[in-house]
Amino acid sequence: MDELIIGGVKLRSRLFVGTGKYADDRLIPAVIENSGAQVITVALRRVDIGSRQKNIVDYIPSDCILLPNTSGARNAAEAVRIARLAKAMGCGSWVKIEVISDNKYLLPDNQETVKATEILAGEGFVVLPYISPDLMTAKRLADAGAAAVMPLGAPIGTNRGLKTKELVQIIIDEIDLPVVVDAGIGRPSQAAEAMEMGAQAVLVNTAIATADDPAVMARAFAMAVKAGRMARIAKPGQESHYAQASSPLTGFLTRGVV
């Protein structure tokens, strides 16, 4: 059986989706349904007291796993605090560690991320750290008790695809934890590519949220993730430099004809 188990949960989908950047949050239920996603990311912010906007959680089916991120955290201590706040809200114990102090590329601070992971895994959180793809960081996160590692494909929200492909491949090949490619995936073909490489899942937000038709794009991503995973299991054939004929090289009709 091809199963993905994270934090003791057998997940029904290898596509995780984010809930940010929607032109209208009312699009989210159809996106979640079409994506088949079970793991859904959210963020924590101060309540906008005057606003009567519906809570994001109202758009997320109750059988989904909420994966709150620690966006806004600039160091390990802030990430730990946000994670604890999320847990206190009563939405489970999963957390995506996101520690960022670089505003231009939004690249994560791997060192602070390891520190936060050690603390939160020790408190029983299911920790999914978002990292720049670096093998040694991934090893340290595994030792620290992370439930998965989430290397970026390209900077957040850029839709540029797997710019870090070779470094992500090394993590996939060398780390026993599930690898979830997060950030940068802009098209279903790129999600399929990540899955063919052996990623256990992908997390997609911007590519779906900013598509002209998010619900249809969600379905396209769901199909691509399944296709990529099937291809990985089926083990692609060898590449070669020169042509290898696909039709027999015997019995040609032109042989002997002058």
Place this chain on the structure above:
Amino acid sequence: MLVNGEEMDFAADTTISELLQQLNLNTDRIVVAVNMNIIRREEYTMILTAEDQVELISMVGGG
């Protein structure tokens, strides 16, 4: 007291529950921190003082 960074006036002896009620907030979807300490729901009877810094936090869309 400071609520989410803004100065707000409440009657003396206002509890956390009362503050949430007055702000018309659904307590199920909110977590409260007072002076950086996370407050459990069982402790919402706690009386706030004018010096307290209250944070009301909820989930929003994010990636």
